[in-house]
Amino acid sequence: MTAVRHRADDPPSLRPGGGTSPSTGDQLAFSRLPAEWRRALAESELDEDQARHVMLALADRFGIALVHWTRVDIQARLVTDPGGPERELTPREWERVTRTEAWGMLPVLAEDAVADSGQLLLAIRQAGLECYGCGRALPADRSLPLTWGLCDHCRAQTSVGEILRAGCVAQLDGDHERLGDHCRRCGVPMPANEKRAR
Ligand SMILES: [Zn+2]
Ligand SMILES: [Zn+2]
Numbered sequence: 001m002t003a004v005r006h007r008a009d010d011p012p013s014l015r016p017g018g019g020t021s022p023s024t025g026d027q028l029a030f031s032r033l034p035a036e037w038r039r040a041l042a043e044s045e046l047d048e049d050q051a052r053h054v055m056l057a058l059a060d061r062f063g064i065a066l067v068h069w070t071r072v073d074i075q076a077r078l079v080t081d082p083g084g085p086e087r088e089l090t091p092r093e094w095e096r097v098t099r100t101e102a103w104g105m106l107p108v109l110a111e112d113a114v115a116d117s118g119q120l121l122l123a124i125r126q127a128g129l130e131c132y133g134c135g136r137a138l139p140a141d142r143s144l145p146l147t148w149g150l151c152d153h154c155r156a157q158t159s160v161g162e163i164l165r166a167g168c169v170a171q172l173d174g175d176h177e178r179l180g181d182h183c184r185r186c187g188v189p190m191p192a193n194e195k196r197a198r
Helices: 024-032 035-042 048-062 071-075 091-098 101-117 119-127 152-156 160-166 192-197
Strands: none
Touching (some): 101 119
8 A cells, every 4th residue: 555645734833943843744834824824823822732722623623633742742751750750841852852853753654654554445435435346436425324335336246245244344353333224334234133143
């Protein structure tokens, strides 16, 4: 599977010139913002935690699957004296962390891990966007319980029993999961007596 890079779509760094992951993608995203937004962000008095919540709220609203790391992730791994106070990074120490090569690599490593996991393909299958038999686009207005994730041609060549026996194509462990009278992952009908048989 080819890893699809999407850095240009990343949320912009809220602290241009500082902040985390000063990658080309982040800088490009920041430059795409309207001038008044860039000004507002540059002059913003948000603290780091508030900025994090803004990003999470925006990600939630627009369906962006966001993962992030902060100074908390570093602090939690620092050795503290037994019985002593928790170690807190100074602003300068934190800045040194954010400028390391290791820290800058985090997004790329996460992208590679996800690209290799098959999780994005599962999302396509669970959303019923493409026929998993031949790759044809499925009609946008037909839900998964109607298509079973298959085009008319491929569906005519298989049966519910065969799909149930073969395992769920929309889950890594292959288990179908009943929702009402169908599998909520791949859409295949699951007759009521199937429940008792399991
Ligand atoms: Zn097909
Ligand atoms: Zn299924």
